[in-house]
Amino acid sequence: ISIFNPINNLCFIAEPSKWLEYAHIWISIPICCMYLAAILGNCTILSVIKTESSLHEPMYYFLSMLALSDLGLSLSSLPTILRIFLFNAPEISANACFAQEFFIHGFTAMESSILLITSFDRFLAIHNPLRYSSVLTTVRVAQIGIIFSFKSILLVLPFPFTLRSLKYCKKSRLSHSYCLRQDVMKLACSDNRIDVIYGFFGALCLMADFMLIVVSYILILRTVLGIASQKEQLKALNTCVSHICAVIIFYLPILNLAIVHRFARHVSPLFNVLMANVLLLVPPLMNPIVYCVKTNYIDLLNIC
Numbered sequence: 001i002s003i004f005n006p007i008n009n010l011c012f013i014a015e016p017s018k019w020l021e022y023a024h025i026w027i028s029i030p031i032c033c034m035y036l037a038a039i040l041g042n043c044t045i046l047s048v049i050k051t052e053s054s055l056h057e058p059m060y061y062f063l064s065m066l067a068l069s070d071l072g073l074s075l076s077s078l079p080t081i082l083r084i085f086l087f088n089a090p091e092i093s094a095n096a097c098f099a100q101e102f103f104i105h106g107f108t109a110m111e112s113s114i115l116l117i118t119s120f121d122r123f124l125a126i127h128n129p130l131r132y133s134s135v136l137t138t139v140r141v142a143q144i145g146i147i148f149s150f151k152s153i154l155l156v157l158p159f160p161f162t163l164r165s166l167k168y169c170k171k172s173r174l175s176h177s178y179c180l181r182q183d184v185m186k187l188a189c190s191d192n193r194i195d196v197i198y199g200f201f202g203a204l205c206l207m208a209d210f211m212l213i214v215v216s217y218i219l220i221l222r223t224v225l226g227i228a229s230q231k232e233q234l235k236a237l238n239t240c241v242s243h244i245c246a247v248i249i250f251y252l253p254i255l256n257l258a259i260v261h262r263f264a265r266h267v268s269p270l271f272n273v274l275m276a277n278v279l280l281l282v283p284p285l286m287n288p289i290v291y292c293v294k295t296n297y298i299d300l301l302n303i304c
Contacts, residue, residue, distance in 0.1 A: 029086035034281050038074050041288030042067040058136035062118045065145050072107040072282035077178045077280045084177055097179040098160035109152035112209040118243050119216040126236050127223045162195050176276040210251055245290045253279040
């Protein structure tokens with residue numbers, strides 16, 4: 001296959017599996033339902049937090065940030081996936097592909113940062129509840145949100161430019177239903193060492209977020225064990241259940257997909273497709289449900 005240089009004429013084929021073409025319309029039904037539920041759930045959370053004055057607290061501001069990142073993650077991948085399953089149109093231009101992977105990785109990094117912030121929010125609420133409101137003021141929460149948003153954008157900003165500088169074959173078949181950096185990078189016909197190194201740095205940043213979350217929960221557990229009453233211990237830990245579920249829902253698919261890309265060379269393509277779709281579909285869908293069930297101050301009937 002000849003190397004095809006002009007990036008504007010380059011075309012990727014984002015296809016879930018050539019063996020599933022006959023079932024695309026049936027697969028699209030649950031996927032569309034999941035996307036619709038995720039978008040409605042996160043929009044409802046944002047609406048309830050905005051209109052209900054009793055929810056104007058740091059914990060719910062961070063929850064609204066999480067809902068925004070989930071919405072961004074859903075809307076970034078929705079156009080490509082719907083085009084494939086509903087209209088059997090798997091082709092995507094290179095520029096659109098690079099833009100999509102920027103937004104997907106950007107909102108993924110943002111969600112990781114928000115989960116990290118929320119873990120320290122839980123630690124502060126349990127360790128020093130009397131100073132909680134004075135430390136995490138509305139202005140400070142807004143500043144933290146802006147700083148971590150810029151951090152996420154700057155982290156993934158080089159991705160589309162480094163991928164654009166590579167040479168690709170005229171038509172390249174992706175492994176997933178949307179554009180991921182590691183997937184596009186493998187299709188390059190030129191040296192991609194810079195992308196590999198920077199991609200490894202980005203993965204380390206996500207892992208650093210995860211390790212800091214683990215550290216925060218070690219500190220939370222240490223604080224909780226210092227509480228004399230078992231009832232108070234359970235009450236304190238119960239405030240962290242929603243966040244723990246959100247962390248597991250977010251990081252587990254990422255770790256599984258990374259392991260599959262790195263080590264499982266001969267795994268079924270169908271498994272790759274499944275894990276990649278779980279990565280983008282499950283967290284935005286499950287986070288509103290988790291916080292709906294476990295958060296006492298959000299009316300269950302209004303959210304669910």
